[in-house]
Amino acid sequence: xxxxxxxxxxxxxxxxxxxxxVRWCPGCGDYAILAAVQSFLPELGLEREKIAFVSGIGCSSxxxxxxxxxxxxxxxxxxxxxxxxxAVSRPDLSVWxxxxxxxxxxxxxxxxxxxxxxxxxxxILLFNNRIYGLTKGQYSPTSGPGTLTKSSPMGSVDAPFNPxxxxxxxEATFVARTLDSDRAHLQEVLRAAAEHEGSAFVEIYQNCxxxxxxxxxxxxxxxxxxxxxxxxxxxxxxxxxxxVVVQSGYGLQVKDASEADAADVVVHKADVDDxxxxxxxxxxSGIALDHTPIGVFRNVKRPTYDAGVRSQVDEAxxxxxxxxxxxxxxxxxxxxxxx
Amino acid sequence: MNTVRQLDRVVIRFAGDxxxxxxxxxxxxxxxxxxxxxxxxxxxNYPAEIRAPAGTLPGVSSFxxxxxxxxxxxxxxxPEVLIAMNPAALKANLRDLKPGGTIVVNTDExxxxxxxxxxxxxxPLEDGSLEDYQVHAVALASLTIEALxxxxxxxxxxxxxxxxxxxxxxxxxxxxxxxxxxEFLRGKFKAKPVIAEANIAALKAGWNYGDxxxxxxxxxxxxxxxxxxxxYRNITGNVALxxxxxxxxxxxxxxxxxxxxxxxxxxxxxxxLSKHKRFGVTxxxxxxxxxxxxxxxGASWGGALGVTTSSGPGIALKSETISLAVSLELPLVVVxxxxxxxxxxxxxxxxxxxxxxxxxxxxxEAPIAVIAPQSPSDCFDIMLEAxxxxxxxxxxxxxxxxxxxxxxxxxxxxxxxxxxxxxxxxFATEMNAVDAKGEEIFLPFQRxxxxxxxxxxxxxxPGLQHRIGGIEKADGTGDISYDPVNHDHMVRTRAxxxxxxxxxxxxxxxxxxxxxxxxxxxxxxWGPIGAAVRGLREKGVTIARSHLRYxxxxxxxxxxVLARYDKVVVPEMNxxxxxxxxxxxxxxxxxxxxxxxxxxxxxxxxxQDALEEVIKNG
Numbered sequence: 001x002x003x004x005x006x007x008x009x010x011x012x013x014x015x016x017x018x019x020x021x022v023r024w025c026p027g028c029g030d031y032a033i034l035a036a037v038q039s040f041l042p043e044l045g046l047e048r049e050k051i052a053f054v055s056g057i058g059c060s061s062x063x064x065x066x067x068x069x070x071x072x073x074x075x076x077x078x079x080x081x082x083x084x085x086x087a088v089s090r091p092d093l094s095v096w097x098x099x100x101x102x103x104x105x106x107x108x109x110x111x112x113x114x115x116x117x118x119x120x121x122x123x124i125l126l127f128n129n130r131i132y133g134l135t136k137g138q139y140s141p142t143s144g145p146g147t148l149t150k151s152s153p154m155g156s157v158d159a160p161f162n163p164x165x166x167x168x169x170x171e172a173t174f175v176a177r178t179l180d181s182d183r184a185h186l187q188e189v190l191r192a193a194a195e196h197e198g199s200a201f202v203e204i205y206q207n208c209x210x211x212x213x214x215x216x217x218x219x220x221x222x223x224x225x226x227x228x229x230x231x232x233x234x235x236x237x238x239x240x241x242x243x244v245v246v247q248s249g250y251g252l253q254v255k256d257a258s259e260a261d262a263a264d265v266v267v268h269k270a271d272v273d274d275x276x277x278x279x280x281x282x283x284x285s286g287i288a289l290d291h292t293p294i295g296v297f298r299n300v301k302r303p304t305y306d307a308g309v310r311s312q313v314d315e316a317x318x319x320x321x322x323x324x325x326x327x328x329x330x331x332x333x334x335x336x337x338x339x
Numbered sequence: 340m341n342t343v344r345q346l347d348r349v350v351i352r353f354a355g356d357x358x359x360x361x362x363x364x365x366x367x368x369x370x371x372x373x374x375x376x377x378x379x380x381x382x383x384n385y386p387a388e389i390r391a392p393a394g395t396l397p398g399v400s401s402f403x404x405x406x407x408x409x410x411x412x413x414x415x416x417x418p419e420v421l422i423a424m425n426p427a428a429l430k431a432n433l434r435d436l437k438p439g440g441t442i443v444v445n446t447d448e449x450x451x452x453x454x455x456x457x458x459x460x461x462x463p464l465e466d467g468s469l470e471d472y473q474v475h476a477v478a479l480a481s482l483t484i485e486a487l488x489x490x491x492x493x494x495x496x497x498x499x500x501x502x503x504x505x506x507x508x509x510x511x512x513x514x515x516x517x518x519x520x521x522e523f524l525r526g527k528f529k530a531k532p533v534i535a536e537a538n539i540a541a542l543k544a545g546w547n548y549g550d551x552x553x554x555x556x557x558x559x560x561x562x563x564x565x566x567x568x569x570x571y572r573n574i575t576g577n578v579a580l581x582x583x584x585x586x587x588x589x590x591x592x593x594x595x596x597x598x599x600x601x602x603x604x605x606x607x608x609x610x611x612l613s614k615h616k617r618f619g620v621t622x623x624x625x626x627x628x629x630x631x632x633x634x635x636x637g638a639s640w641g642g643a644l645g646v647t648t649s650s651g652p653g654i655a656l657k658s659e660t661i662s663l664a665v666s667l668e669l670p671l672v673v674v675x676x677x678x679x680x681x682x683x684x685x686x687x688x689x690x691x692x693x694x695x696x697x698x699x700x701x702x703x704e705a706p707i708a709v710i711a712p713q714s715p716s717d718c719f720d721i722m723l724e725a726x727x728x729x730x731x732x733x734x735x736x737x738x739x740x741x742x743x744x745x746x747x748x749x750x751x752x753x754x755x756x757x758x759x760x761x762x763x764x765x766f767a768t769e770m771n772a773v774d775a776k777g778e779e780i781f782l783p784f785q786r787x788x789x790x791x792x793x794x795x796x797x798x799x800x801p802g803l804q805h806r807i808g809g810i811e812k813a814d815g816t817g818d819i820s821y822d823p824v825n826h827d828h829m830v831r832t833r834a835x836x837x838x839x840x841x842x843x844x845x846x847x848x849x850x851x852x853x854x855x856x857x858x859x860x861x862x863x864x865w866g867p868i869g870a871a872v873r874g875l876r877e878k879g880v881t882i883a884r885s886h887l888r889y890x891x892x893x894x895x896x897x898x899x900v901l902a903r904y905d906k907v908v909v910p911e912m913n914x915x916x917x918x919x920x921x922x923x924x925x926x927x928x929x930x931x932x933x934x935x936x937x938x939x940x941x942x943x944x945x946x947q948d949a950l951e952e953v954i955k956n957g
Contacts (some may be wrong), residue, residue, distance in 0.1 A: 018806065020818065023400045052798045054637070054867070056810075065806050065819065070798035072640060073808025074633075075663050081630035085637025085645065086798070088621060089596050093641070093798055111633070114626035309621060316616035325617055327756045329582065334370045334519055335572040338563075 013039035015048065018068045024059060029206035031179035034066055035125065036186045041069075044194060046094055051109035053096045054083040056103035059134050060206070062100040077108020080115035080122065087121050088306040094194070097124040101142040102132050107160050109141075116170040118305035119198040123190075126163060126201065127180075129208040130215050137211035144287035149211075164282035164297060167201040168275050174200035175278060175298040180207060181220055185231075185294060191297050198304045218289050230284065232295030237265040243291070251280040254291045270299040342557045343514070348407030349561060350415030351509065354432045355424030355445075357400045360502040363401025366486065366748075367506055367523065371515040372406045373573040373750055376563030379406040380866065381748040382414035382940070387603070387686045394453050399431040408562045412873070414747060416942035420512075423477035423480070423504055424448065429455045441473045443508065445501065447480035475554055479504050485571040486544035488536045489656070500541035507545025514560045517542055532854070563575045569752040576715035576744035577604070579751065580674065581611035583722025584646055585618050587672075591726055592761040595620040598631035598637030600653060603686045604742045605676040608648045628656035632673065636660060640668045641808075642766060642797035644726060648674040649937055651693050654737075658701050661735050665705040665833060667807050668784070668793050670729035670736075677741040679938045690940025691862055692913035697737040698920065704830045707838040709891040711739040713865035715887050718744065721888065721946035723760055730764045732840055733792045738891070739913075743940045744863045767794035767803060772815075781805060783817040791836035838892050845894040847903075848872075849883035856954050857904040861887040861917055861938065864910050870943035871950060880954060887917070893924065901928045907955050910946055912936060 016038040019219035024030045031138040041051065051069040055061035057076035063070025070093075074082050079097045087095045097115075104112045104126050115122060131149070139147040139156040142163060146155035167175045174196040176191040186204065193200035205216045218224045227241040244257045244265045252266060272278070278298035285292040353368070362383055372379050382403040391398030405415035420441045425448035436442070442557040449462055463469055464476055487497040505525075510517050521539050528535035546558035549555050574582075588595035596618065599609040613622045621882045622640070625631035632647040639645030647657065654675045663669040677693045679685035693700075697709045708728045712721040718740060725736045770779035771794060783805040784793050796803040805817060811821035814829055848856070860868045865886050872884045885900060887893060901907055901921070909918045917930040918932040933949045935941065 020806070047801065048804050049799055049801050065808070067806075068804055070804055071806035071808075072637075072667075073806065073810065075659055075809055078629060078633045078660065081625065081633030082637035082877070084625075084630070085596060085598060085634030086641045087637075087641075088623060088634070089594060089638040089643045090799065110626055111630055114630065227707040244419075273559075309623065313619060313621050314617045317619050320617045322618050323756050323759070326582075326586055326589050326759075329585070329615070329754045330572070331570065333572065334374055334571050336374050336376055337570045338376060338566045338568050 009295055010045070011042040011048065013042065016041045016068050018066050020065045022066050023062065026208050027209035028059070029129065030060060030063070030084065030127065030210070032180045032183065033186065033206060036183045037190065038067065040190045041067075041189045043096060046323045050092060051094045051096070051117045052086060053098060054079045054086065055098040056100075056108055057134070058099040058100040058103045058132075059208075060098055060105060077103055077106070078111060079103070080108065080111040080120075083122050084115055084118070084120045084306075088309050091306065092308060095122050097122050099124065099126050100128060101128045101140045101163070103127065105141040105163060105166070113166070113170040116167055116172040116199050116201060119171070119173050119302050120305045121198060121307070123200045124192045124202065126203050127206040128163060128203050129206045129212055131208050133208050133211035144197065160287060162282055162286070163203045165279060168282060168298065169273075172298065173198045173300050173302045174296070174337065176201070176296045177203045177205070177292075177294045179205050179216065179219060179294060187298065192299065196299060198302060216289065217290055228289060228292055230291055230293040232268045232270075232281070232293050232297065234268055234270050234296070234324075237267050239265065240291075245284065250312060252284060254284065270296045272298075273300060344557050344559050346559045346561050347409065348405065348411065349420065349513065349515070349559065350403065350405045350418045351420040351422070352401055352403040352418035352432060352435070353422045353505070354399055354401040354428035355502070356393055356427065357386060357388070357398045358393065359400070360499070361400045361402050361424070361426045364502045364506045365404060365908055367407045368509065368515065369404055369573055369748055370519055370523070371517065372404065373571070374519055375515065375561075376566070377406040377408065377561055378410045378564035378566060378750060379404060379573070379748070380411055380414045381405075382743070384939075385687055385745045394425055394427055394448070395621060396427050396431050396457055399427050401428070401432060406561060408564050410564060410566065410867040413940070413943055416944045420509075422509060424501070424505070426453050426459055426463075429463065430457050430459065436470055436472065438620040438913060439473070442469065443475045443477060443505070445479035445505070445529075446476045455612065465525050477508070477548070482548065483541050483544065486539050487540055488945045490540065491533055492537045493715070497537065503538045503541040504545035504548070507542040507547075508549045511546040511549030512555060512558050514558060517546060531624060566750065567752060571752050573748050574716055574719075574751045575746055575748045576677070576712065576718045576740055577746065578611055579716055579718035580712075580722055580738075580740060580745075581608045581615070583719040584608075584612060584672075585615050585620060586719065586759060587722050587726035587762070588618055588620060588644055590723060591644055591730055591764050593642065593644040593730075593764055595645040595646060596635055597622045597648065598625050598634035598638070599623070599648050600625050600628045600631045602650045602653045604678055604745045605650050605653070605674065607745070608674065608676070611844045624765045628653040629660060630661040632671075636664050636667075636669060636671055639664075639671055640667070640798065642795070644670065644672065644730070646672040648676070650676050650678050650686075651680045651684075651696070654693065654696065655700065660708065662701040662703060662705045663809050664735045665701070665707060666809050668733045668833070669795070670733055671713070672725045672736050672738065673730050674738045674740060676745045677739060679936065685938040687742065689863065690912050690936055690938065691739070691741055691864070692916065692936065693739060693859070694890065694913065694916040695919070704834060706834050706891065708734055708736040708837060708840055709739065710736065710889050711815040711862040711887070712744060713862060713886055713888060715744050715747050715749050717888075719751070719754075725759065725760070727762050728840055731792060732790055732836055733795060734837060739862055764795070764814050766800065768800055782815045783807060784812055784815050786814075786832070791832060791839060794903045825830040840892050842889040842892060842894055844896045845887065845900050845901055846887055847883055847885045847948060850876075851881055854881045854883035855905040856908060856950070857883045857885060857901070857906070858908045858910065858950055859885050859887065859901075859921075860910055861890060864912065867941040867943050867946055868910060871946035874943060874947045875950060880951060882950060882954065890917075890920075897927050898925055901925050905929065906931055906949055906953060908933060910934075910941060910949070912941070
């Protein structure tokens with residue numbers, strides 16, 4: 001949808017619950033995300049029928065079944081492609097994609113990067129639990145090296161993707177990260193994503209209690225979270241715990257506040273045109289989750305693909321009587337008449 | 340003064356290097372011929388490489404046209420006239436030429452180096468090896484350069500106009516008008532008027548060369564064919580297909596959404612449709628074949644006529660998404676312009692070897708409708724049928740075209756807009772059931788009792804919010820269901836829906852009514868089979884013929900038709916795929932396959948021989 005206005009909500013969270021029994025494992029982070037999304041959706045100010053959720057395959061991709069909107073649970077990795085077709089042909093809809101680390105970054109990597117480079121009007125929620133859940137626990141493209149799973153009994157040897165770096169490298173115009181357990185932050189990010197015109201890529205760290213429990217514990221545990229999470233606030237200096245973020249060489253660096261000059265502390269601006277800044281932010285944390293920024297990394301304006309495609313069709317089709325034009329097309333060029 | 344002789348038909352082949360512009364030359368000759376009212380059929384044949392090394396055998400590109408004063412069905416088995424722009428073109432095409440045929444060669448290219456390149460020890464123009472033919476040795480390139488010496492064009496550009504000189508000469512030989520080509524050239528080179536005028540001058544020089552030199556004692560006339568009254572144009576299968584898709588949008592009242600990824604020989608459909616945005620046609624060049632069909636399916640969900648076009652390797656990639664469309668029960672039109680496979684195979688050559696893939700090349704029980712156009716112009720009508728079936732039955736429809744009809748051309752009698760079928764689609768807008776509490780509800784898998792189609796409720800429809808997906812659904816509610824009995828029911832219901840698609844009965848052409856042998860084809864073999872049958876009947880041989888446009892489901896009278904004959908001969912450009920289906924579907928029918936996979940359409944002569952053989956052997 002080209003133009004979402006966050007009006008005063010008329011509907012309630014319960015209006016977005018479907019009749020289907022939710023069937024994730026007890027303790028799954030997906031429950032928290034579902035509840036947060038259901039209570040956020042009224043903020044869109046849209047009737048339920050104007051919202052469409054498209055998913056791929058995986059635990060997260062069951063999401064659409066539990067929302068009382070239009071929903072399509074599709075095939076592995078292809079949700080961004082299917083959603084592109086819908087978004088291009090239906091400007092009146094708010095189209096959301098729900099995907100996971102395996103779905104979006106492994107089997108569906110190609111569709112994700114192309115949706116982002118085109119800047120299709122899609123809100124893409126990537127639930128990253130760093131593991132394959134539905135297939136019972138194989139390592140994923142975001143698992144750390146050495147991950148022990150059934151398919152990697154001696155430890156995985158793959159280097160992981162940094163999803164935000166990948167999205168930024170794909171020319172994404174909106175890139176954010178949030179946590180399943182932080183409802184207020186999650187909703188704040190969803191709000192910003194919904195308001196963004198174009199592709200919005202949101203990585204949600206999500207706990208899988210069965211196959212990768214505690215993967216993001218360091219960001220949740222009261223004892224460690226303050227020195228691990230960097231909460232990005234637009235226009236504010238980037239500080240957390242007793243640390244700050246400063247420029248360093250070609251990138252950014254975390255320093256003790258006491259050792260840094262206050263003037264050197266980077267002030268966060270999501271609308272910086274050069275993606276190198278957001279990229280540097282995305283590199284502050286690695287698999288170990290030390291210094292993990294959350295919030296909106298990048299939020300810039302660029303023409304959207306779907307609007308571009310539609311405007312060409314609208315321009316060409318304005319005032320055209322299709323039947324008459326078809327008759328003219330058939331008779332164009334060399335024709336001859338037999339009497 | 341030249342003698343003018345009347346002919347009833349002729350087959351001409353233009354052959355040259357890939358860079359010599361033979362396809363354009365052939366296209367223009369075809370347009371001139373169409374304008375004169377001859378019936379015609381064409382066969383372009385070009386290498387997969389855009390520019391294979393110049394002057395080599397793999398680099399030869401050719402264009403064959405058969406035109407006549409009566410209706411014809413094929414581009415002709417053997418050319419009577421060969422225009423060879425270089426030694427490679429001569430060598431590659433000579434064996435196809437009819438004994439005693441006419442050869443026009445461009446002598447400028449017959450240098451020692453070029454002859455050696457293609458393995459000619461001696462110059463065939465001088466060593467007597469062509470004495471059974473009528474050879475016109477013409478220095479096409481130098482004559483063209485000479486003719487353009489007063490034009491402000493480089494020697495290279497002048498030389499490049501030699502195809503127009505050749506076209507002018509052949510147009511003179513066969514009394515074709517050139518005005519339309521002159522107009523075409525002015526349009527094509529709008530930005531470079533000098534080049535346009537140089538090409539026109541070359542065209543005229545070629546014509547005048549024929550008219551003034553005494554080398555050509557005879558010129559020919561082929562009177563117009565007695566075609567049905569109406570307005571005609573010449574059309575290739577790919578263009579007819581693209582226009583058929585456009586017309587389907589008009590007939591259904593739906594916006595058309597094409598998702599496509601470039602692939603030979605289907606790309607021209609994407610190119611053509613990209614020009615027709617004024618019809619509300621959206622084209623998306625996707626990142627891959629899977630995204631192309633995925634986007635089309637997403638658009639179908641949203642209420643568009645979703646279409647994807649490709650060739651065999653691309654269809655293989657789309658298979659999982661087509662199965663999803665089967666499960667979602669949404670309309671989707673999938674076009675497979677078949678080429679010789681497997682894998683890259685012979686990408687510019689034709690084949691019919693994707694039939695079994697179209698029928699069964701998906702996981703699970705995933706039946707879909709399969710239909711096939713039988714000629715270039717039939718591609719228009721077949722797309723309207725594809726749209727009718729897809730939207731009426733909410734199912735994917737596979738359209739099996741092939742390289743032969745995609746690039747081949749024939750005259751097409753233009754349909755009147757009043758003949759366009761009304762395929763208006765009704766979306767679901769209201770609740771369709773009542774629950775136990777007496778409340779009105781919407782059941783997304785409640786079926787139409789006649790078609791077994793489910794409602795098409797597009798996102799945005801108030802009150803009808805529902806979820807669909809690849810997981811098995813409970814019939815009616817569409818809720819996720821792992822119930823074994825429900826799954827069995829759904830699999831059978833989806834199969835019954837496809838089996839029950841209404842298609843026209845199979846026509847049989849059996850003029851004497853006492854034939855023992857039926858020849859049954861599908862797709863692009865329609866022309867060659869028709870020509871073979873005609874030839875046989877002229878010889879007094881009795882044979883019946885029939886052609887399947889609907890492969891799944893087959894016409895409901897197929898069993899009755901087949902039962903009338905002792906033997907059914909099935910010519911196919913594969914190793915027996917329809918044969919296999921017929922043996923399975925109609926046990927007891929004696930099916931004899933005639934199969935070839937050479938990347939080329941059957942010649943009518945070989946089919947005639949093969950059919951006669953079967954008839955003789957009883």
